[in-house]
Amino acid sequence: MTTEHLDDEPLPEPLLGAARGYHQPPPVPREAMWSAITAERDRRRAARRNLRRLRWGLALAATLVLGIGIGRYGWISGATRAAGGAVAARGAPDAAYRVVTAQYLARTEALLTDFHAESRRGRLDPQFLASTRDLLTTTRLMLDSPAADDPRLGALLQDLELVLAQIAQLPQEPERGGDVDLINQGLSQRSVMSRLRAATPDAGAPTRIQGAL
Amino acid sequence: MDEAELVARARAGEPAAERALYEAHVERVYRLVYRMAGDDDLARDFTQDTFVRAFEHLHEFRGDARFSTWLHPIAVSVALNGLRKVKRLRHREVELDEGLHVAAGGRAAEPDLKRRLAAAIEALPEGYRTVFLMHDVEGYTHEEIGTAVGVETGTSKAQLSRARAKLRAALADFAGEWAT
Numbered sequence: 001m002t003t004e005h006l007d008d009e010p011l012p013e014p015l016l017g018a019a020r021g022y023h024q025p026p027p028v029p030r031e032a033m034w035s036a037i038t039a040e041r042d043r044r045r046a047a048r049r050n051l052r053r054l055r056w057g058l059a060l061a062a063t064l065v066l067g068i069g070i071g072r073y074g075w076i077s078g079a080t081r082a083a084g085g086a087v088a089a090r091g092a093p094d095a096a097y098r099v100v101t102a103q104y105l106a107r108t109e110a111l112l113t114d115f116h117a118e119s120r121r122g123r124l125d126p127q128f129l130a131s132t133r134d135l136l137t138t139t140r141l142m143l144d145s146p147a148a149d150d151p152r153l154g155a156l157l158q159d160l161e162l163v164l165a166q167i168a169q170l171p172q173e174p175e176r177g178g179d180v181d182l183i184n185q186g187l188s189q190r191s192v193m194s195r196l197r198a199a200t201p202d203a204g205a206p207t208r209i210q211g212a213l
Numbered sequence: 214m215d216e217a218e219l220v221a222r223a224r225a226g227e228p229a230a231e232r233a234l235y236e237a238h239v240e241r242v243y244r245l246v247y248r249m250a251g252d253d254d255l256a257r258d259f260t261q262d263t264f265v266r267a268f269e270h271l272h273e274f275r276g277d278a279r280f281s282t283w284l285h286p287i288a289v290s291v292a293l294n295g296l297r298k299v300k301r302l303r304h305r306e307v308e309l310d311e312g313l314h315v316a317a318g319g320r321a322a323e324p325d326l327k328r329r330l331a332a333a334i335e336a337l338p339e340g341y342r343t344v345f346l347m348h349d350v351e352g353y354t355h356e357e358i359g360t361a362v363g364v365e366t367g368t369s370k371a372q373l374s375r376a377r378a379k380l381r382a383a384l385a386d387f388a389g390e391w392a393t
Contacts, residue, residue, distance in 0.1 A: 008370070011349065011377055015384065018330045019350055025247035028240050029257060034232065036261045041268065169272065 052144045059100065059141070101147050104138055105200045108160055111135055112193060115167060119180045129168060136164040156195050163187060216280055224271045235264055238284055241351075245285070246292040248346045259295050263288040278360075285361040289343065326387055333383035340364075341376035348373050 118124055139161045148154040166183050222230035242263055247256035266287055274283050343362060347353040359366040
C-alpha cells in the first residue's frame with residue numbers, strides 16, 4: 001500500500017485497449033453448451049430418480065420386515081384377520097404400504113395443524129421448517145411409490161407436496177405474513193385438511209398400528 | 214414475454230422458457246468466465262455448470278432482483294472455485310504455458326505492452342483481478358460486481374482503484390507513449 005495510490009482515474013485508452021485484448025473471448029459456442037447442459041440435467045434427473053427408488057426400496061424392505069411382525073396382530077382389517085395366515089402371502093406388500101402411508105399422513109396432519117397454529121402466532125422456528133423439509137422429501141418418495149397409484153391419494157399427495165414446498169421456502173424474516181396467508185388460503189380452498197383426515201386410516205375403519213413405528 | 218413470466222415458466226419446467234433464459238444470458242456469462250479463465254474448455258465448463266446450477270435452484274429465485282443479478286454470483290463463484298482447483302492441480306505448468314501463450318499471442322501488435330500487461334493482470338490478487346476484468350474490461354457496474362462477488366460497492370471501487378494503480382506501476386515505463 002505504501003507504493004500505491006488510490007484514484008478513480010480510468011486507465012489511459014491505449015492501456016485499456018490492450019486490456020480488452022486480454023483473454024479475448026471467441027464466439028460463444030451456444031449450441032454445444034446447451035446440449036451439454038441438457039445432457040447433464042438429464043443425467044442428474046436420472047440419478048435422483050434412481051436414488052428415490054433405492055430409498056423407497058430400502059424403506060419398503062425395512063417395512064416389510066416390520067410388516068411380518070405386524071401381520072400377526074396389527075393393521076389387519078376384520079376380513080383379512082379372518083383369513084389368518086393368508087395375508088402374509090398375498091397382502092404383505094399392501095399392508096406395508098398402508099403402514100408407511102398411515103404414518104406419513106399422521107405426521108403431515110400433525111405438522112399442518114401446528115403450522116396453522118404457529119403461523120397465527122407469527123413464529124415458525126428453524127426446527128419446524130427442517131421438519132417440513134423432511135416431510136417434503138418423504139412426500140416426494142410417496143409420489144414415486146405405488147401408494148400414489150390410488151387416484152385420490154395421489155391427488156392429495158400432489159397438493160401436500162405443493163403446500164410443504166411453500167412452507168419450506170418461507171423466508172426467515174418476520175415479514176412473511178402474505179406468504180403464510182396464501183398457504184392457509186390454499187389449504188382451505190383445496191380442503192387439504194379434511195381430505196387428509198379422511199385419508200388417515202384412524203378416521204375410518206377400526207385399524208391399528210400396534211407395536212410398530 | 215417479460216423476464217418474470219419467463220422465469221415462472223422455466224420454474225414450472227417449460228423447456229422453451231429455460232432455453233430463452235439461457236439465450237438471453239449466456240453471452241455475458243461466457244464472456245465473463247472466459248476473461249477470468251482464458252481457456253475455452255474451462256469457460257465452457259464454467260458456463261455450463263452455472264446454468265445447470267441456476268436451473269436446479271431456480272425455485273430459490275424470488276424475483277426481487279433481475280435474473281442476471283441472481284445468475285452472475287453463481288457464475289463468479291463457479292469460475293473462481295474452478296480456477297482455484299485448476300491452479301492447485303497444475304500450478305507451475307499453467308504459469309509457464311500462459312506465459313508462452315501470452316508472449317506468442319502478443320506479437321501481432323504492441324507485443325511488449327500486451328505481454329507486460331497480461332503478466333501484470335495475472336499478477337494481481339484474485340479479488341483485484343476479478344473486479345478489474347468485470348469493470349474495466351467487461352463493463353459491469355460496481356453494484357453488479359458487489360452482488361456478484363459478494364462485497365460492498367465501496368470495496369469493489371477500492372479494489373478497482375488498487376488494481377489500476379498496480380497496473381500503472383507495472384507499466385510505468387510505457388507512460389510516455391500514452392501521454393503523447
